[in-house]
Amino acid sequence: MAQSTASIDKTYKLLIGGQWVVGDEGTCAVVNPATEEIVGYAPEASVAQAEAAAQAAQDAFPAWWRTPPTERARLLQALADTLRERQGDLVPLIISETGATAMVGSRMQVPVAIERCERYARSATRSWDIALPPSVMQATPLAAGGLIGGVVHRQPVGVVACISPYNFPLVNMVGKIAPALAVGCTVVMKPAPQDPLAIIELAEIMHAVGFPPGVVNVITSSQPAPAAALTTSPNVDMVSFTGSTSVGVRIMEAGAATMKRQLLELGGKGAGLVLHDADIAKAVGAIQSVWSFHSGQICTAPTRAIVHRSRYDELVAALAAIAPNLKVGDPTAMDTLVGPVISAAQRGRIESYIQAGSDEGADVIVDGRRPTHMERGFYVAPTLIAGCRADMSPVQEEIFGPVVVVIPFDDEDEGITIANGTEFGLYDYVFSQDTDRAYRIARQLRSGNVGINSAQRNHEAPFGGFKMSGVGRDGGDFGMLCYTEMQSLIWPG
DSSP, rough: OOOOSTTTTTTOOEEETTEEEOOOOOEEEEEEEETEEEEEEEOOHHHHHHHHHHHHHHHHHHHHHHHHHHHHHHHHHHHHHHHTTTHHHHHHHHHHHHOHHHHHHHHHHHHHHHHHHHHHHTTTTOOOOOEEEEEOOOSEEEEEEEEEEEEEEEEEEEEEEEEOOSSSHHHHHHHHHHHHHHHTTTEEOOOOSSSSSSOOOOOOHHHHOOOOOOTEEEOOOOHHHHHHHHHOTTOOOEEEESOOOHHHHHHHHHHHGTTOOEEEOOOOOOOEETTOOHHHHHHHHHHHHHHHHHGOOOOTTEEEEEHHHHHHHHHHHHHHHGGGSSBBSSSTTTTTBBBOOOOOSHHHHHHHHHHHHHHOOEEEEEEESSSSSOSSSBOOOEEEEESOTSSSSSHOOOSSSSSSEEEEEESHHHHHHHHTTTSSSSEEEEEOOOOOHHHHTHHHSSSEEEEOOOOOOOOTOOOSSSSEEEEEBBBBBHHHHTTEEEEEEEOOO
């Protein structure tokens, strides 16, 4: 794996209204979670700079809205082309910032961001107008009767504050800004404080390929105040946020005063419902991805294995055999399957949930706390907690780490009840060789997404959650519609 061209000597800056400026509050070190070494220094924006970025985006919005869709498409494709050219240095930078393994970093970070840019470049010229059937209206005190026509027109929502998480910084941010820019919105990017450097690099590329001043802005900060300012600013029309439910709640509360449109993709506690007739190999393959895919730092992971009692011992044994044999180590090595988690604080949080499971009466079958062969880095090895009850804290709460909990059930209704029995509802799974039955059960799960006998995604499907897992949907065409407002245009026939 090539080394990143990023250096701790590089001066990263904020982009506000087409100008590169230093952070008013100095800088903050970005730490490699695998080595605990400094990757670089991110600028610390002030609240005033956050407000200035929002104002710049608002000032740029009218002209960008009027920009021909073909030009918006051209710029998005130019972004995709440059990202493709820059993969050689961007991938190592993202691996060093996030701790993602070489396999995840090389396949799922920059390449998917490129795909999203190209997908929304293709759709930028599409009309989203919907013609309404003529309606015969009787005369009223308001107007004469007659045949009334109409169309539903989609306008860009305006300025979007795009606040992304630490697990897939580039992919997630591009998934927000590409559709927003395609429909005519302007954006302020605010990446997670743990790994913001690749997003500044993204802004540099967008500036270089010719996005007009103010259309794309970026602020970074390790403190909550600048991001909070975006959620209350009258110059921000919409907040698109991916992250924890607790922060999502605060964003929704903050946006109420200015009626901000919101897209909130929040926490998950994925249920993997394994029925008595399941193909255990398929179920185990999906569930073990909690360990091998970005160390469980993904909200769609099937972290709760809810297993029919007749297959319970078989599944636990299979998982217990796999967990200790997944290589934990240096994320730059191509054969590493489990890298570090993002920070010491997150490692401590994960370890506290493992301990809570033990204290509450569960069996820690495979304990991944503090793997002894790693002298540095924020590592948690694959952990399997069996014999769980549905009310235990590791079962109810999002851990966001390489921890699988297993809960037995005796009949179909009980399994569905357990699956629906958390405050989350983002992504669940059903495993059964009777596909009619699996489909019927999937429709009873209170979850925005349900995988049937597979953990594979369909990126054209609407993505989002029920309950405390969020508000709104993105993905595919839905990812464009969510950044628009409907306007009804009515006229006499």
